[in-house]
Amino acid sequence: MTTADFPKEFTRCPTCHGTETVARKACEDEPSVEKGVFVSLGKEIVPITTPSGVIGAGVKCIIVHYDVCWKCGTRYAVKAEKAILPTKPPPVLNINPNSQFKAG
Numbered sequence: 001m002t003t004a005d006f007p008k009e010f011t012r013c014p015t016c017h018g019t020e021t022v023a024r025k026a027c028e029d030e031p032s033v034e035k036g037v038f039v040s041l042g043k044e045i046v047p048i049t050t051p052s053g054v055i056g057a058g059v060k061c062i063i064v065h066y067d068v069c070w071k072c073g074t075r076y077a078v079k080a081e082k083a084i085l086p087t088k089p090p091p092v093l094n095i096n097p098n099s100q101f102k103a104g
Helices: 022-027
Strands: 042-047 058-068 075-086
Touching: 022 058
Parallel strands: none
Antiparallel strands: 042 058, 058 075
C-alpha cells in the first residue's frame, strides 16, 4: 500500500463476504451516532516511527479498526489508516535550589 491507498476500508467479511458488522448494527438506531460516521468495536495502534523519527510532538502510526461480522461472527480488520498521534511533553520538574526543604 502506498500513502495514496490510505485509509483503506475492508467492506466485506473475508469468511462469508457479509457486509454488516456488529458495531454498525448496534449503532443503526442510536441517535447519538450520526449517519455515515465510521464505527468499529476496537482499534489497534501500531507505531511505525522509531523514537528518533518522532515528528515534532507526534508519532507516525497505523491505526487498524476491528469489528465482528454480523452474519458469521468472524473478527476482521474493517479499516486501516495512517495517523500522527500527539505525544505528551516530558514533565517539568520545578526544582528550586533556594527551597526551604533540605536533604539530610
